[in-house]
Amino acid sequence: MPGLDGDRIRKRLDEARLYLCTDARTQRGDLAEFVDAALAGGVDIVQLRDKTGGAPLEAAQEIAALEVLAEACARHGALLAVNDRADVALAVDADVLHLGQDDLPVRVARRIVGEEPVIGRSTHSPDQARAAATEAGVDYFCVGPCWPTPTKPGRPAPGLDLVRSVASEVETARPWFAIGGIDLPRLDDVLAAGARRAVVVRAITEADDPAAAARALREGLTRAD
């Protein structure tokens, strides 16, 4: 929630179970209604991740979409996440900045966003997960893809073996999320592998009823606690 201090952001991150990445829904023109429904269903963190047009969003479009998400997150007590861009995270006072292996180094991003927002890291191997579990400035990490996914074409999937290995071998107090190909029918397998938090894209963005889809995923994750 923009305006939260670092301690409150970290407390909410710790409690978070369901993380949604959404595009700006430019074609459908329903971003505000969509995100309101997803948040009502129990999404804890919303990230704007728009890679739909083959090129990044224009800056003005990205900021406009983030303002829509920020207002909805503030109303629902959820965290707002920016993908890739530390300058954009600073500009919109985001709670969360997410960085992949090929994005800005965390120590560089920290110089831009300061200490308040949390920073997350994508990981795709046990070594990367171990590094994210200890690297200074990282607050959470993601582990995947659990299944090959058209949302991230070309990203090989280490599968649930990676989730099992992180759950059993990486000792960390940092929250971590499983990602990639996760939907309700697969959630029990993700939980059985040892994850307690999940990131989804299509399971909510492509649902006929995003509130119901989010609710079912959130309930599944909550039951596993």
Ligand SMILES: Cc1ncc(COP(=O)(O)OP(=O)(O)O)c(N)n1
């Ligand atoms: C929450 C979350 N987890 C993983 C990613 C993927 O980040 P990255 O590997 O940098 O790929 P892009 O999303 O930037 O294409 C993410 N965005 N969010």
Ligand SMILES: Cc1nc(C(=O)O)sc1CCOP(=O)(O)O
């Ligand atoms: C954006 C992204 N990052 C991944 C990673 O493994 O880091 S997998 C992924 C896409 C997840 O989309 P869906 O839920 O539609 O499969």
Ligand SMILES: [Mg+2]
């Ligand atoms: Mg990235």
